[in-house]
Amino acid sequence: MTPRRSERSGPTMHDVARSAGVSQATVSLVLNDVEGSRVSAETRARVLAAVAQLGYRVNSAAKSLREGHSRLLGFIGDNVASTPFAGEIIEGAQDRAWADGHLMLIVNTGGDRDLEERGIDSLLSRQVDGIVYAAMYHRRLKVPAALREVPTVVLNAETEDGSLPAVVPDEYAGGRAATRHLIDHGHERIAFININTLESGLPAVVERERGFVDAIEDAGLKLDRTLVKRGDGDAETAYRHAARLLDRKRRPTAIFCANDRTAWGAYQAAADLGLRIPDDVSVIGFDNQTLIAAHLRPGLTTMALPFAEMGRRGVARLLAGGSGAGVDAVECPLVERGSVGDR
Amino acid sequence: MTPRRSERSGPTMHDVARSAGVSQATVSLVLNDVEGSRVSAETRARVLAAVAQLGYRVNSAAKSLREGHSRLLGFIGDNVASTPFAGEIIEGAQDRAWADGHLMLIVNTGGDRDLEERGIDSLLSRQVDGIVYAAMYHRRLKVPAALREVPTVVLNAETEDGSLPAVVPDEYAGGRAATRHLIDHGHERIAFININTLESGLPAVVERERGFVDAIEDAGLKLDRTLVKRGDGDAETAYRHAARLLDRKRRPTAIFCANDRTAWGAYQAAADLGLRIPDDVSVIGFDNQTLIAAHLRPGLTTMALPFAEMGRRGVARLLAGGSGAGVDAVECPLVERGSVGDR
Known part of the structure; x- marks a missing residue:
C-alpha cells in the first residue's frame, strides 16, 4: 500500500500567488529564477516570503516534465x-x-x-x-x-x-608503484603472490603482475620466476604460498601481495615462522580494505583502490x-x- | 551540463495510437491496465505490438503526477x-x-x-x-x-x-544468546570485553552487557566482575585486555567479545601466549564483519547484525x-x- 500524496498535499503555486498578491506566472518566474525576467526585487521578496510562510515546495516531477530533464x-x-x-x-x-x-x-x-x-x-x-x-x-x-x-x-x-x-x-601503475616502493627501500629479492592465474584474464591479475615485472626489470634486477606465486585471493592459500617462500634458505626480503587478504595470509605465515614484519620481511598489499589493512599489526602498507x-x-x-x-x-x-x- | 531529454525524445503515445489505429485513450487504458475497461483482446494485442515495435516507454514522472504518488x-x-x-x-x-x-x-x-x-x-x-x-x-x-x-x-x-x-x-537478545552459546558448550568462567563504557549510553554497549549478565545469572553461574572489561572497540585495546585476562592463573575458558575487531585482538593475545582457539580458549564475537570473521583462523563464531x-x-x-x-x-x-x- 503506497501512502497517497493527497493525504498530505501542501499549498499550491496558486496559494502562493494569492498570498503574495501576484500572478502564478510571476511566482513561477521567481521560483525558476528565469534570466532576464522583469520581476522587481520587492515583488521577488514578497513571493519568497509567501513561499516560506506557506511552506510551499516546488514539485520536481512537474518541473522536470516542463524542463525536459529530470536531474x-x-x-x-x-x-x-x-x-x-x-x-x-x-x-x-x-x-x-x-x-x-x-x-x-x-x-x-x-x-x-x-x-x-x-x-x-x-x-x-x-x-x-x-x-x-x-x-x-x-x-x-x-x-x-x-x-x-x-x-x-x-x-x-x-x-x-x-x-x-x-x-x-590503473592496475598496471599500481602494481608497478607497489614494487617500486619495495625497491626504493633496498629490496632486491621480491616475491609476488598474485590473486589468480593470468588465464583468468582479470585486469587486476594481469596488469598488477605486468607492473611488478616491469618495475623489477626497470630497476635492473633479475626477475626470479620461482618467487612468483598464484593464489586465489584468500588468506588461506596465501598462507601456504608465503610459508613456502619464507621457509627457503634464501628467502625473499619482501613480498608484494596482490590483495590485502593475501597479505594477511603472509602475516600469519611470518608469525608462524617467527619472522617479524617489517624487520625480517616487508609486506605490501593492494586494495586498502581498511578493515584489514588498518588493523593488522603492524598496519599494512598497501595500494588503495580509488x-x-x-x-x-x-x-x-x-x-x-x-x-x-x-x-x-x-x-x-x-x-x-x-x-x-x-x- | 545536463544532457537534454529532447535530444533523445522517443515515440509518443500519439505515435502508438496512430500505429495501432486506435485512440490515445485506448492506448492509455491498455498501458494502465484499467480495471473493467472494455478493450478487446485483439485491440490490446495490437496496442502492445505497436508499443514494442516503436519502443515506446511510459513516462513515470507524468504517471506519478496523475496518480498522486511517486513510487x-x-x-x-x-x-x-x-x-x-x-x-x-x-x-x-x-x-x-x-x-x-x-x-x-x-x-x-x-x-x-x-x-x-x-x-x-x-x-x-x-x-x-x-x-x-x-x-x-x-x-x-x-x-x-x-x-x-x-x-x-x-x-x-x-x-x-x-x-x-x-x-x-535486538542487542539484548544477541548478548544473551552469545553468552548462552558459550554456557551450552560447558563454559562457566566467561570473560566479557565490551566495546565502550556503559556511560556512553550506546544501546550496543549497554544492552549486550545486560544480556551477558542475565545469561550468566539465569544459568545459575556466579558473575565475576573482574572478568568484565571495557575496551574501545578496536583490536589494540582488546589485545591488552585479553592478554591480561589470559595470563591469569585461573584464566577464563571463554571470552565474549562485543565486536569482531575486539575478538581479533583476543586472537592476537591468545597467539602471543601460545594458546589455541578453541582448544585452550573459546572466543565469540558480535557484528559478523565477514571480512574479519570469516578470515580469522579459526573462523570466528559471532552474532550477525541483521x-x-x-x-x-x-x-x-x-x-x-x-x-x-x-x-x-x-x-x-x-x-x-x-x-x-x-x-
Whole structure:
C-alpha cells in the first residue's frame, strides 16, 4: 500500500500567488529564477516570503516534465551488498551528482540479468539523465542494449567492445608503484603472490603482475620466476604460498601481495615462522580494505583502490555529456602504514 | 551540463495510437491496465505490438503526477561510505522497495546537518512516498523536523522522543544468546570485553552487557566482575585486555567479545601466549564483519547484525503506511564458525 500524496498535499503555486498578491506566472518566474525576467526585487521578496510562510515546495516531477530533464541519475551495481567498497563508490558518485543538483536512483541487481533489465527499464521510465553502471570487481563485460538509450558510463569495468566510456583503477601503475616502493627501500629479492592465474584474464591479475615485472626489470634486477606465486585471493592459500617462500634458505626480503587478504595470509605465515614484519620481511598489499589493512599489526602498507574517485569521475563524465568511448584509468594511491622497512 | 531529454525524445503515445489505429485513450487504458475497461483482446494485442515495435516507454514522472504518488522512496544515511554494512542495509531496503514497484533515491550526508537538510529538501521536492533514515551505528538521535512531512522510518536508531517508528538490532537478545552459546558448550568462567563504557549510553554497549549478565545469572553461574572489561572497540585495546585476562592463573575458558575487531585482538593475545582457539580458549564475537570473521583462523563464531533484514523491515513498515511509533527489534542470528569449543 503506497501512502497517497493527497493525504498530505501542501499549498499550491496558486496559494502562493494569492498570498503574495501576484500572478502564478510571476511566482513561477521567481521560483525558476528565469534570466532576464522583469520581476522587481520587492515583488521577488514578497513571493519568497509567501513561499516560506506557506511552506510551499516546488514539485520536481512537474518541473522536470516542463524542463525536459529530470536531474536524476541512475546507478546500477551488480553486488552492492557483498563488497566492502560499494559504499565508497556510491558515495563518490552521489557526492558528485549532488554537487550538480542531481539525485541518484540506485538499483542493486545482485548480478541477476532479469533484475538488471527490469531495473534499467525502471530508470529509463523515470527519465534519468544518465546511468552509471558499476561492477564490484574490475572486469570486461557486455552491457545490456537498453543502456544505449541514455548516456551511460561504466565504472570499475570496461565494455568488451569498448563502446562506452569507462572509469577503472590503473592496475598496471599500481602494481608497478607497489614494487617500486619495495625497491626504493633496498629490496632486491621480491616475491609476488598474485590473486589468480593470468588465464583468468582479470585486469587486476594481469596488469598488477605486468607492473611488478616491469618495475623489477626497470630497476635492473633479475626477475626470479620461482618467487612468483598464484593464489586465489584468500588468506588461506596465501598462507601456504608465503610459508613456502619464507621457509627457503634464501628467502625473499619482501613480498608484494596482490590483495590485502593475501597479505594477511603472509602475516600469519611470518608469525608462524617467527619472522617479524617489517624487520625480517616487508609486506605490501593492494586494495586498502581498511578493515584489514588498518588493523593488522603492524598496519599494512598497501595500494588503495580509488572507489570514491571512480564514482566521482564517472558521474563527472556523465554530466559533461557522457559521449565518446575511452577508458579513464585512475591512480591507486600508496597508503603507508608499518609493513615496509629498509633492507 | 545536463544532457537534454529532447535530444533523445522517443515515440509518443500519439505515435502508438496512430500505429495501432486506435485512440490515445485506448492506448492509455491498455498501458494502465484499467480495471473493467472494455478493450478487446485483439485491440490490446495490437496496442502492445505497436508499443514494442516503436519502443515506446511510459513516462513515470507524468504517471506519478496523475496518480498522486511517486513510487519513489528516499534513503538518507549518515555514513554510507565508511561502514562495511552500508551496502547490506541499502540492498535490503532497495530489494523490498523494488518488490513493491518503488525505486529508491539515496542521499549520503556524511553526518553533516547542512547536507542532510538539503538532502531531505531534495527528496521532498521529488515527492517521495516515504523516507528511510539510517544510522550507521545504533544510537538514539534527533531527526530533522522536515521528516515529519512524509512517512519516515528510522533504521539502526531510535528517536530520542520515540516519535517515529524504528527498526533496530535486538542487542539484548544477541548478548544473551552469545553468552548462552558459550554456557551450552560447558563454559562457566566467561570473560566479557565490551566495546565502550556503559556511560556512553550506546544501546550496543549497554544492552549486550545486560544480556551477558542475565545469561550468566539465569544459568545459575556466579558473575565475576573482574572478568568484565571495557575496551574501545578496536583490536589494540582488546589485545591488552585479553592478554591480561589470559595470563591469569585461573584464566577464563571463554571470552565474549562485543565486536569482531575486539575478538581479533583476543586472537592476537591468545597467539602471543601460545594458546589455541578453541582448544585452550573459546572466543565469540558480535557484528559478523565477514571480512574479519570469516578470515580469522579459526573462523570466528559471532552474532550477525541483521542489516539487510533491517533495511527490508524498515521499507515494509513504510509501505504499510509507516504510521505509529514503536521499536521493532530484529534478531541477531548466531553464525557458527570454529572459535567455540566444548569445555
